[in-house]
Amino acid sequence: MSAPAINNRFLKWFDDRLPVVSFMQHELHEYPTPKNLNYWWNFGSLAGICLVIMIATGVVLAMQYTPHVSLAFLSVERIMRDVNYGWLLRYLHMNGASMFFLVVYIHVFRGLYYGSYKSPREVLWWLGLVILLLMMATAFMGYVLPWGQMSFWAATVITNLFSAFPLVGEPIVTWLWGGFSVDNPTLNRFYALHYLLPFVIVGVVVLHLIALHKHGSNNPLGIPHKGPQDSIPFHPYYTVKDLFGLGVFFIVYMALVFFAPNMLVEPINYVPADPLVTPPHIVPEWYFLPYYAILRSIPDKLLGVIAMFGSLLILFVLPWLDTSKVRSARFRPIYKKLFWVFLADCIILGWVGYNPPEGHFIVIGQIATAYYFLHLLVIMPIVGKVERTRPLPDSISAPVLKGAHKEKA
Amino acid sequence: MASTVHSTAHGAHGDGGTRRDFLYLATGAMGAIGAGLAAWPLVDSMNPSAEVLAVSSTEVDLAPVAVGMALTVKWRGKPVFVRHRTDKEIKEAEDVNVAELRDPQTDKARTEKPGWIVVVGICTHLGCVPLGQKPTDPRGDYGGWFCPCHGSHYDTSGRIRKGPAPKNLAVPAYTFLSDSKVKIG
Ligand code: HEM
Ligand code: FES
Numbered sequence: 001m002s003a004p005a006i007n008n009r010f011l012k013w014f015d016d017r018l019p020v021v022s023f024m025q026h027e028l029h030e031y032p033t034p035k036n037l038n039y040w041w042n043f044g045s046l047a048g049i050c051l052v053i054m055i056a057t058g059v060v061l062a063m064q065y066t067p068h069v070s071l072a073f074l075s076v077e078r079i080m081r082d083v084n085y086g087w088l089l090r091y092l093h094m095n096g097a098s099m100f101f102l103v104v105y106i107h108v109f110r111g112l113y114y115g116s117y118k119s120p121r122e123v124l125w126w127l128g129l130v131i132l133l134l135m136m137a138t139a140f141m142g143y144v145l146p147w148g149q150m151s152f153w154a155a156t157v158i159t160n161l162f163s164a165f166p167l168v169g170e171p172i173v174t175w176l177w178g179g180f181s182v183d184n185p186t187l188n189r190f191y192a193l194h195y196l197l198p199f200v201i202v203g204v205v206v207l208h209l210i211a212l213h214k215h216g217s218n219n220p221l222g223i224p225h226k227g228p229q230d231s232i233p234f235h236p237y238y239t240v241k242d243l244f245g246l247g248v249f250f251i252v253y254m255a256l257v258f259f260a261p262n263m264l265v266e267p268i269n270y271v272p273a274d275p276l277v278t279p280p281h282i283v284p285e286w287y288f289l290p291y292y293a294i295l296r297s298i299p300d301k302l303l304g305v306i307a308m309f310g311s312l313l314i315l316f317v318l319p320w321l322d323t324s325k326v327r328s329a330r331f332r333p334i335y336k337k338l339f340w341v342f343l344a345d346c347i348i349l350g351w352v353g354y355n356p357p358e359g360h361f362i363v364i365g366q367i368a369t370a371y372y373f374l375h376l377l378v379i380m381p382i383v384g385k386v387e388r389t390r391p392l393p394d395s396i397s398a399p400v401l402k403g404a405h406k407e408k409a
Numbered sequence: 410m411a412s413t414v415h416s417t418a419h420g421a422h423g424d425g426g427t428r429r430d431f432l433y434l435a436t437g438a439m440g441a442i443g444a445g446l447a448a449w450p451l452v453d454s455m456n457p458s459a460e461v462l463a464v465s466s467t468e469v470d471l472a473p474v475a476v477g478m479a480l481t482v483k484w485r486g487k488p489v490f491v492r493h494r495t496d497k498e499i500k501e502a503e504d505v506n507v508a509e510l511r512d513p514q515t516d517k518a519r520t521e522k523p524g525w526i527v528v529v530g531i532c533t534h535l536g537c538v539p540l541g542q543k544p545t546d547p548r549g550d551y552g553g554w555f556c557p558c559h560g561s562h563y564d565t566s567g568r569i570r571k572g573p574a575p576k577n578l579a580v581p582a583y584t585f586l587s588d589s590k591v592k593i594g
Binding site for chain 1: 452455461483557559
């Protein structure tokens with residue numbers, strides 16, 4: 001596929017001085033993409049669109065929002081009642097955060113299933129994890145801004161996690177707060193950071209894409225593409241496929257926004273923050289529940305905090321914990337089953353995190369936490385070594401076009 | 410001129426190389442120290458400011474608090490529990506075998522006057538406000554306070570007895586200005 005030339009004279013002149021046009025053409029138009037990508041490859045572009053939606057709605061919300069303990073709650077109520085389409089902007093932003101996490105979690109589990117983190121894509125995987133961590137920090141601080149009861153107590157409990165560290169813990173927490181409790185200085189800095197971090201995320205997304213385009217997309221077979229017969233240009237094939245996925249995404253997103261905008265929030269967050277009264281059940285947003293369950297499953301404060309952060313940080317060394325040479329779970333009969341067990345384990349952790357830490361939830365939480373680490377630290381390295389993988393096809397085209405691999409010689 | 414340039418460049422490979430390495434290192438180290446020092450004001454600006462530190466004492470009138478009752482006041486943005494203890498509560502607090510406690514402290518060390526217990530109402534686990542101030546609240550297994558967040562039980566001296574919290578409820582600095590007036594902070 002040769003590059004379509006730039007025909008417009010002005011564009012030609014411009015591109016000669018700032019090569020953005022040819023860059024876009026190269027990376028979004030001709031960009032050779034494996035021809036066998038399925039819909040699980042839709043979620044990367046969806047995540048990018050979520051980020052754009054969050055920034056667009058966030059910037060206009062910021063024009064109406066007041067970061068002060070005595071006004072924040074009221075300013076959000078004003079957005080809901082008085083500002084033109086304020087309710088829509090806030091519901092788009094609020095539920096947009098949930099959709100963003102849903103999309104990114106699917107994107108990550110796609111990577112786990114098809115072994116997309118393996119050589120040569122380790123750095124790409126790292127950058128994705130950095131984006132996930134930044135998203136978590138951003139969403140956590142955004143949740144504090146409406147200054148409801150859950151906002152306040154989520155901020156208190158999460159910042160207090162750092163007090164678990166010996167000696168430095170207390171000074172760090174005071175520093176994070178800018179005082180002796182979560183208060184106005186805390187709200188102010190969270191707002192500043194909530195505005196800043198999404199743009200940092202944009203920067204890391206750019207690096208993520210540079211790393212992606214260096215070796216190209218992985219694919220459901222997990223084998224490299226071996227020639228032009230294995231790939232097609234990104235445009236129009238994948239632009240159209242992504243657009244269809246986007247339509248489906250919007251159906252779900254808009255159903256949430258227009259028919260159940262408060263389904264995913266705790267009603268108590270519509271009660272203004274009160275530093276003197278803790279609500280009886282503190283639960284984080286759904287996308288944090290599994291980590292919350294891990295935190296509470298361990299009876300020691302410091303170890304609980306370490307396990308919680310560890311559950312994410314461990315993913316950075318996943319490319320080396322997985323010892324299998326085969327990427328795609330399609331050819332790994334044992335790992336394929338274990339993948340689903342692991343996914344179920346994460347969902348169980350989320351369910352435990354939602355429930356109060358009493359009775360059988362404690363035991364289930366502890367077993368699920370143990371299995372989480374067992375899967376990553378013990379099972380993955382062993383299975384990769386002992387498993388008998390199924391034979392890989394010669395090339396991406398081989399299973400479809402018999403004899404295609406002969407051509408390539 | 411040309412020969413000087415030549416000899417320096419050449420020196421990098423020979424014995425003169427150590428001098429250039431030294432200059433690189435020294436410049437790099439100075440830059441790193443300078444950047445570190447310059448970053449400190451940015452970092453420290455996030456610590457509590459002078460006016461936050463200044464508003465740090467509160468006076469409380471104890472006259473309306475009868476024996477067995479409690480009062481919650483706000484100090485440095487946090488709740489402070491003041492409880493007028495009954496004789497039974499005082500006795501329970503004093504009779505504990507200190508060696509068995511997770512955070513060993515005698516009741517005497519935690520109170521100015523046995524009748525009054527003053528503690529910061531922040532659970533030492535992850536910072537929730539424990540229940541037990543209102544007569545209708547649960548007070549946990551040891552008659553003091555109970556934190557509903559993850560189930561920590563405190564006794565009538567505010568000491569941790571059961572649950573995930575590592576420490577006793579903190580005792581703020583306070584002085585009795587008179588029999589019915591206390592200054593916290
Ligand atoms: C990574 C992208 C972002 C995520 C995940 C995110 C997440 C959130 C969340 C969860 C809330 C709380 C919603 C609620 O309960 O009301 C929130 C509120 C808010 N966010 Fe964001 N946000 C993002 C980007 C931005 C940006 C770029 C801005 C501004 C430039 C912004 C401005 C605001 C404002 C002003 C609020 C308070 C108003 C409200 O509560 O709706 N956000 N954000
Ligand atoms: S915050 Fe009180 S038990 Fe966890």
